[in-house]
Structure formats: structure tokens, C-alpha cells
Amino acid sequence: MQESRREETLRMKRIYALEEHCLGCKLCEVYCVASHSVSKDLVKAHKTEEITPRVIIESSGDTSFALQCRHCDDAPCARACITGAMQKDPVTGIVSCDSERCVGCWTCIMACPYGAIRRDKYGRSIISKCDLCAEEGEPSCVSHCPNNALIYKELEANERGVE
Amino acid sequence: MNYVIIGNSAAGIGAVEGIRLLDRDGKITVISSEQEHVYSRPLISYYLSGQVELAKLKYRPDNFYEQNGVEALLGDRVLRVAPAEKGLELQSGQRVTYDKLLIATGGQPFIPPLKGQSGENVFSFTKLDDARSLLAQIKDLKEKKIEGQAVILGAGLIGLKAAEALIKAKLKVTVVELSERILSTILDEQAAALLQSHLEEHGVDFILGDTITEFGGNSNHLKVNLKSGGILDCNLAVIAVGVKPNIPNITDNLIVSKQGLLINQQMETSQADIYAAGDVAEGYDMLKGLRRVIPLWPNAYNQGLVAGQNMAGGNASYDEGFARNAISFFGLPVITAGIIDPPAEDLAAKAGYEVLTTGCLEKKTYKKVVLRENRMVGFINLNAVDRAGILTGLIKEKRDLGGLKDQLLSNDFGYLSFAEEWRREKLWKG
């Protein structure tokens, strides 16, 4: 879709994965769960709460990387959402889903070109996706990556499309 | 600037939001024949089945109109548009003028000419009021302690969602479908068979290759006559054979094609300053290479968004229309998009189509991709929908997938399957 908008692309920090440094250890997933838990306790989060990680780890052979919602400018998930649960915040740029309103129709899964939206692992009719740990300053996956394979930054124009 | 939008659903809301991207101050008037605040029509089946309360049908927050500076004229109807004066005449007698007008009146159920169909307990299922009426009827049956039976005509998306909802509301349901398979426009034979048996496991009965010719009986006890000669007894019936554009008969100057209002990729109609979007309009199907109505929610919203931007002086366009659906029945999810069954004649003509499938009956999974000249043009993911959006994205991207064919159906298919450069280009967009 071609668009014309008043502002240029919304400037925002996003998470970028550095494949050459990703170990596929999945600690990002572990900490994602903890950070989205009620208890905020890593052990309790995994043992007593049912939380679907918001990060997807792709790995094949020696290559791996973590993928989270890209918080697209055009947010096709939000545009496709039939309930209005999925919204892109016009100020922060964060695309987030209100699980109170989500009915689990999976239209966003159909729309997300990154495959970054997950169905709830525990059978609830809601989706689960990265919210950039909006309340924590830095996404938990980024701050806990043991090899700095995830960075959280606003890309400069010359960095787009390159690593 | 003075914007008027006829219609209060996906396309209309998309247009409001599109306008507001560029113009924070112009006046927006939304006119809708329904009384409702902005609600989501696809959710009516969830409402009917009790999965979702009425309050949660809202598509946008309660303060949506205020926040967007919208004057909503609900429960009113446009009688006439006078393009020369740029004025509208409403049923209520009010006159409204516009600088830019959007027609987003959506679709309406197509009701085949059947005898006796005007009977009380024969319903359509596209609007909240339909759901309300059905609920009232179900309640009535319950109060009378009657074990309800329903017949649904049409095994399309609406028909089957209605079937699911009615089963969940403890009715017995029989679906009558003229075609030899269910969801024939979005599923191929195998997928349809799988889904059908899943629905049957949950209590839905199907009569395929048949249709209803006449409704008889009385309002509490309908007799449904089938073309094949059979008769079904039921307490209520739902007609869901399809929707058609709801083209208001309000102006003569618009070109109506075979189906809907003809629009270009900027959502402009043949009449200056009048736009159309959503199920009423005939947009461009990028896969089929032709104009057609694509009556789907995301399509409607996106068209509305583009129309809104252009009404506000922008230069947006939408040419990514194609069929796509995400739906689930009794916990079995299906996502399909694009051309899921290449026309037999094209296959025969070796028109560059290639079809790949995989699946497992036991697990009730089925995956299919359709390629045309190595480009993704359609897929079915049945009960294996995770990350299906990547395939949708590939359809839009029209990239040559020659090297990826063996991975497209894999459960691990993802960005690692792409060449490194491609992956980086997509993931490092900023």
C-alpha cells in the first residue's frame, strides 16, 4: 500500500537481531515470559503462570535469531483486526493487543508478514505479541541477551536494510 | 474541509482514521442507518454464541467520535445525493453538504427468491440486529423448553459461523449447501472435507449439493423443503448464501459495474469528490488482475484508510486486494488467502501454476501453497496457522520463490528460509 501521511515514518526504537551473535540459547524467551508475568518472578512465572513468550526464535544449523513484532508503520495486524483490540499507538509507535478485547480470530496472524504474532500456548483465545516491554524502558529480551545479539535502537537512515 | 462518510463499519472507520492522518481539523460527518456505535460485524457470531458480551462488540472506544471530531448521524438514511450542490438529503429531513463524500455502505445479504421466506423465523446473519433477533428466538425456545433445531442455507463463512454459534447455543444445526463442499470459495476439496468432518464431530449436519426451495410450516415449526425433495423440520432458519454490495440508490451519476461501485486504486468513483470503499465497492484484485468486490474486513478497512487519506488531499493508493480469511470453528483454525485452487483450465494449460500440499489426517492438519510462475498466489493453512502471515506477505511481495519451494510447507518455515540479504532487508527496515 502506498500512503501519504503527515509525518514521515514514525521514529521509534525497535529491536534488531544480530544473527552473527545469536546463540539460539532462548534466554530471550525465558526472560520474556518472566517479564510478562504477574509475579515478575522468573521461577514462578514459568512454574505457576501460563505465559506465552512474545519472541520467536528461528534457528537452523548454526544460524539463529530472535524475532519480535516489528511494530510496522502500517501495522497490517491492526488494520486487519476485527475487534479493534490490536492498535498502533500513534505516539509511541508500539503495536499492542488488548487481550480483553481479543477474541482469538487469528486475523492478525494472517496479516503479519513477519509471523511475529503467536496464538496463546495455553489454549486461550487470545494472541500474544511483543509490546517492547513498554513499562520497563528496555525490552527484557534485549537486556538479558547474554551475547548482545539483540539491540534496541532507532535506526539511522543508512542502517536500514543492512546490519 | 467538510467530509461526509456514509457507513459506520470497517471502511467508514478506516476513512475517519485516514482523514485524521492528514487533516486534524476538517469536519467529519458519519451517517449510518444502524443505531449502533462503531461495532464489529464479524463479532456477531461470537455474540450469538455467548463468547463475547455486547459491550465487547465495539470496534473502537466509546469516545471514538469525540476523539476524532466526528459527528455521527446514527439511525438515519441518505435518500439522495446531489453532486451538483454537493448536498445530501436524509430520511430525517436533515440536509447535509460535503466537500468530499465516501460511500461505505457495505454489503447486504443476498436472499435468493424462496417461497415462504418472509416467515418470522427466517433470518439473515450480517448485522447486530440479526444476532439480537436470533437470540430472542433462542431465548423464546428455551423458555418453552423446546430443543431447538436450526437449518442454515449456505456453508460459507457466515453460514458456518452461524452454525457454530447455534451449536454453542445448544441447538441442533443442519447446513444445506448447494455446492459439493463447504467453504467452496476459500477451501479446496481436501481442506473442506477435513473441516467438514471436524464440524460434524461437533454436531453440525450437512446436506451438500442441495438447496432450499420453500419454507413451510408456521413460525414455531418451520418445514424446509429441499430441492432434492427432502423436508427438514426446524424452529429457525438462517439464510447465508452470500452478500452483495449495498449500493444505495441515491445518485444516478455513479458507474456501477457488474457487482459494485467502480473505483480506481485511489478509491475514487466516476464522480468527482465521491469515493467508495469496502464491500460496496469494486476494487482491484491483484492476483486475479481484475476488479471485483472483495467483501472482507481488512480489505474494507484498508480501502477506507486510503480513501480517507485521498479525501484529505493525500495521494494514497491500494492495490493489494486479494481474498484472505482467518477463521476458526470449534478451535480449529484456518487461514487461507489468494487463489487456493487454480482454475482447472489454467492447470491444464500449464499456465505456470504449481501446487504443493502436505498434511496429516490424524492431526487434522493440511497445508497447501499455490505458486504461479514461482510466485506465491495462494495458500491454505488448516489447523497449522502459525506464522501464516509470512505467506500472506509473500503474496504481496510477488518475489520469486524458486529456491524456497521445498521449505514453504515446512513447520519451520520462517525468515531463516529466506536468503540472508532478503531477510536483512526485511528485518532492518527501521
Place this chain on the structure above:
Amino acid sequence: MSRRVGEKDISGCAISGIFNRKGLRFSGEAIIKSIALMRERSNGLGGGFAAYGIYPQHSDAYACHIFYDHLKAREDVEHFFNKHFCITLAEEIPTRKLKAIGRPPLIWRYFIQADRQRLERSNLTEDEYVVQCVMRINAQYKGAFIASCGKNMGVFKGVAYPEEIGEFFRLEDYQAYLWTAHGRFPTNTPGWWGGAHPFTLLDWSIVHNGEISSYGANKRFLEMYGYQCSLMTDTEVITYLFDLLVRKKKLPMNLVVKALAAPLWSEIEQMEEKEAGQFKAIRAIYGSALLNGPFSIILGHRNGFLALNDRIKLRPLVVAEEQDVIYVASEESAIREVCPQPARLYFPRGGEAVIGELEGRSQ
């Protein structure tokens, strides 16, 4: 003359110097007055003076001032002298009996020149020949210590306050164009006559206030070139460093100063390229000669003096000029005591050498 061997000497001090750049000579009264004012910077365990130009009639001979603990030592040294030198004159240095001075050693002076034959055989310069002989006596002859051995100069020092030493040696009777003086406050040695300052080698003499933290590095560096640092004093190593760099390595005095009190690297980085290159090389090559830690020194030599502070000026040093006379001292008051209104008075910066030269001559 008791002496604790093997332990490094640590002391605080007062120093003073008066120099007439025209070479006009004057008696020791002024320098005594000046150093006496800083009495509280000493503790009576050492004081001394170096005087240049005092023996014009023997200016070709090396003037050796020697302390003897006993007669045997004198016999041994004189035996050695007779073998290696030609002695022009040998006499006891005149002194005055003073209560403050307990038991002074025998104090003699000799005007000597190298035995020609031995010098030729040694293949050394006469200076080097003298240095080696002096070092041998100081290191090996028990009960004997050569306090100075330069030409036309001499050192007068001992265990007492400096003004008492001046009186003891009757310095009012000597005429010199350069006087330096030292008052000592040792913390760890009882004080012995040889260990008092100034320290000399040939006509180099040093009075010094401070404690060199780099002593161990400097000492081992000097030892590599044959110097024997038997006194374990900073003054000794400073003297030897000057001797090594000026006399043996023939470095110009301005660079010697920059080796001993090197500019900081941050300062070198600011210099223009050529100068920076020089200093960088000097520091790279002669790093072991860097004097680290607090010090102020007055180096006397036949052509004048050089006064120098450590590079971050951790010890006091004041300079004044009045007509042809340059005054240097630890304290301003010690200058004003003998020259109440100098034309110019200033505090040299750390590492900035103050050089006084006889007119018409330069080192």
C-alpha cells in the same frame, strides 16, 4: 664517624646558593647568614657548603678534601695518593674549636695531579682517572672519606647545624664566586661527616632537598655504568646522573634537565614536532634517569650552577636576582636575609631549570 650501611638515607633539608655571574668572589659570611635563617629546616645532624673559586693558586690541581677517622686511614690514603698522584700540597684544613662540634674527624686537603705514567697506562681521561680513584677510596678505605675532589673548589661539611659548620671551617676566610649550602634533617641516620651535604664528584656538587622515590631505579641504572652508590643518598645519585649524562653521554645541559625532570607526556603532546620528538626520545632512552618524587636541588660546577625542582614541584625553590648576583634558596626569607630588595624574585615552575653561568662561559 658512625655510618649505617645499606640503608637508604632519608632527610628533609634547607638549601641555599649565591652566585656572582661576573666571577667576582666574596666571603662565606653571606651564605652562612642565609642558611642559618632556615635553621628549623635542619636538626643539627648535618650541614655543609660548596665553594667555587677558592683555590685560584692551585687551579690546575684536583683539590681533595678528606675526612679521616684515624691516622691509619690517613696513612693508607696518602700511600695510595703517592702511588697514583703527584701531590702539590697536603695540609690540614684550618678549623675553629667549637662546643657544638663534638668530635670532628681529621680534616685534610691535598692538591693532586695524576701520575703521568699511570694515567697513560690506564687509558683514561684524567677526570675519569680521578673519579675511579676517589670511588675506590670511598668504597674501600675504611675510616677515610673524600668529601670533594674538584679543581679550584671545595666542600666543607659535617655533623652540626650549617652555620656551626661554617664557623668551624672559618668560611669567612674563603673567597668564592659561587657558594651553595645545605642544612639537613635526616629521619633515619644519626648523621656522619661524610654523609653530610653537599655531595660532589670532581667539580660537580649538589645540595638537595627532597626524597627521590625513583632512587632504586636511578641507582641500578647508574650501577650499570660503573657508579657505586655507596652513600645511599639521593644527592649521590643525582650527582652521578649529572656526571653520567653531561660528562659521559655528552648531552647538552638543557636536555639533561629534561631527562631528570621530564616534562609530562601531556605537555610533550602540546609541543611542536621537533621539540616533542626530542623529549620523547630523551624520555624513552633515559627513563631510568628520571628523578621521581619531591626534590629541589642546586647543582654547582666550575662555570656556574643549575637549580631544579621536581616536575610537579613538590618541594620549595625560590630564585632572586640583584645586579650580577643570583640567589637560590628553599625559602624567600633566606634570600631577603642577605638581599632585602632583589630586583627580581620568582618561583620557578616544576621541572623548569634555573641556570646561572659565568659570563663568557657555558657548560
Place this chain on the structure above:
Amino acid sequence: MSLTMKSPEFLIDRDDDRCINCQVCERQCANEVHYYDHDLSKMSAVDLNCVNCHRCVTLCPSKALRISKYPLEYKENYNWSAEMINNIFKQAETGGVLLTGMGNPSRKKIYWDHLLLNASQVTNPSIDPLREPMELKTFLGRKPERVEFNGEGNIVNLPPQLELGTPIMFSAMSFGSISLNASKSLARAASELNMMYNTGEGGLHQDLYQYGENTIVQVASGRFGVHKEYLNAGTAIEIKIGQGAKPGIGGHLPGEKVGEEVSRTRMIPQGTDALSPAPHHDIYSIEDLRQLIYALKEATVYAKPVSVKISAVHNVAAIASGIASAGADIIAVDGYRGGTGAAPTMIRDNVGIPIELALAAVDDRLREEGLRNQVSLVVGGSIRNSADIVKAIALGADAVYIGSAALIAMGCHLCQKCYTGKCNWGIATQRADLVKRLNPEIGVERLKNLVKGWSHEIKEMLGGMGINAIESLRGNRLMLRGIDLNPNELEILGIKHAGE
């Protein structure tokens, strides 16, 4: 042989109350210790495989893991320790040489720990490095006995010098023995810290040429990767005669570590063992060394200092003196606790002498011969902290090489299994999945932090002594006192006992 007497060295203790079955330990263990038991639905471990590298412990997000010594006691025997017995079991099963990695761990006197430093009190002021300049700049290279000036007053006879911002260098570790990411970390850290790293006998990977100004290129007996560009790529050349961990023997990089990159860099076929001979076969005597030194100087037009590295052996002083006379500009001495990627255990633990004694002896000898100011002296072989550095310099070194400390900074946990190539920390390995584990960005940061921290500590210690330039510490043995040392040791070290 089906019967094996191998017993686990370590015991994995997993707190099931904390374990969340995330399997991070399993994914991170190249030794395949941890696994998920599907029948029991919990994690389990094969103790026998554990080398105690702590990778799992460090990464375990819930800190559910503890590793302890396997509690298997043999009948008490001071002479036949468990280690001795287990070694015999191992050799009886394999018939091979006992191999090991990193430095000599044995319980022998560590002289650094018997040296104490001085500080100023009253008679001279200590200096506060936070307020006053404190200079660590160090020059390595041949110094002329006398400077000479040309007509313009420029010094004309100063041979090339290595200029170090701090008297620390990363010692020789070859690409091959360590990963490219580890090499990159060392090279970049050296360049950002204004210091040097050393290629070891691994050649110079193309990616590292950019750090040439901070590179010492090594020429060792195998001559791997040596060519003209290589020699000219660094700022100095080091001829490696010996290594503290394995004096008198050569090196062996097994073929499985010779992948494409190592092969290209070393100029040997992929998959072949890289065998460095025990001696240089063109150096059978001191005059041969002289020829090689000058051959290298010719090849680099006398623009680069040449260092000669030897291991600390019994007559190291005399050898060092010979090397100085042979024209070396820098002498590097590696003590018997120096690290290695692979060495026979018996050699590592029993050959060579402590660096502290070797250093004192070499410095003394060079001074006796009046050569000390002409050549630079670098020591290595288990410099563990900044105090060791200060002590080394006070004993007479110009600078130190740090190897193990640098590796530890990058994550090495001294499990001593470098020779297996399965370093879980991505350091001593060429396995792509493991190499990745050392992100050079992190490696550089950690190395920089270490050297900065140490440099700051050196400044503090210098300031305490009232010294503000490192050269005033060099050979300044008065700043040292011994403790628990006998008169003989004190004499060799050239220091007094504490209290004297």
C-alpha cells in the same frame, strides 16, 4: 576395552524447585552434559561429561545449577593422589600422552605473593592519580647508548620503538588455538587501548590487518602464515623460541581445528595438523638466531623492533644476555605458569622456572653486562593482577604480557580443556556455533575494562610510592620487600626481607 575406570570429576546438582526446564543449559553445553528427560519431564545430566566450565551455571536464568567436586574418595594416600591415579587410568586406557590446557595449576610457591610493595609516609608525599598526572607510557625497543643529533637538533639514532599507553600487552595466542572472535577482541581492544596484542604462530587473518599498528606478529618454528606482508603488517616481530607452558617442545594444532579460515591464514591445507617443530630448524645456536633477527630486520627495512621470546629455564639469564647481544630489541621471558592451548601435562607441570626468579636473574645479568638499557624486557607467565605487574616492573621488567588474564576477562573459566576444541565460551574453539558465543563487542569491552581497571590500580600503587611515571619504578627493587622468603630467594630477587 569395555571396562573404563573413568569417574566423573564433577557433580551437577540441580535444584528442581528452581529449574524451569528452559533447556538453556542443554543448548549451551558442547560436552552434552545436560538433557531433557522426556519420561521424567525434567532436566537431567551426565556428570562424566562435565568439565566444570560454568557456562551452564552462568547462563542458567533461575540459578538452579551448582557444580561441585565429585565426592568420590580413594583410600587416603598423600603420595598417590586421586589425580595421579586417574591419570594412570586414563593412560592405561588410551596409551596416549596426557594433554591439558592453560597454565600450570600445581601447588608450588607463587613468588608474587611473597613480594610486598612500598608506600610513602611523611618524608615524601604520595601522589593522588585522580588529581595529578600519572604516566604509564612505556617504550619497547632498542635504546642507543648515546643519543646523537643532526644539524637541526633532531635525534638521529633512535631505533623503532613500540609505544604503549600502559605497560601491558596481550600475549601470543594464535588464531587456531583461539577463535577469530577472540583474536578480534584482543586486536580491537589493543588498538583502542593503545597497546599491543600478539598473533602467536597463527598468521594474521585478513580481518585483522587493520589493527596492524597494535600488532606484534610472531615467527615461530612452524613459520605458519609468515610472508612479507605479514611481517610488515605489525609494528614489531617476535621470534618465538619457547613458551613457558611447554619449554623445549613444539606445538600441535589438530587438523579438525584447521578450517577454511585457519587454513588460509596459516597457509596450510585444510584439515591437516599444524605441527610446530620443537626447535627452529634454522636456529641450532645463538649465531643462527642472530641471522634470523637480521633477516627479519632486513625484510622490514629496520623499521620494526624484533623481540625474542623464550621460556624461563634454568640458565635463562645467560640465554637472555646472548639474545641481547644477538641483536634482539626486546626480550620476552615466559614463566613456567604461562598458559597454553594444549601441552603435555607432564611438561607443563614440571619444566621451567618461576617468572619472578627468572626476571630478577635476567635483569641483573643484563645490568651486569651493561645491556639492560639497550634492550627491553617483557615478562609473562601468569600475571594475575595489577599488583603482579607493579612487582614485575619493580623487579626490572619494562612491560608484561597477559594471556590467561585476558582470556578470563573474555569468559574463560580455566577448565583447562582448550585442547578439546569444545570451549563453551567461544574462545579456544573453531566450531562455528561455539565461536559465536564470544561477541567481539563484548570481548573488547571486557578486555578494555580489565586493562583500564588494572592501569588505574597501577597508578594508585605508583602514586602511593610517590612515583608519577612508570619508568621510575622499573628495576626499583627498593620498592619491594620479601615475606616468607629464604636468604637465597631474597638474593636472587635482589630484595630485602620485610622489616629490613
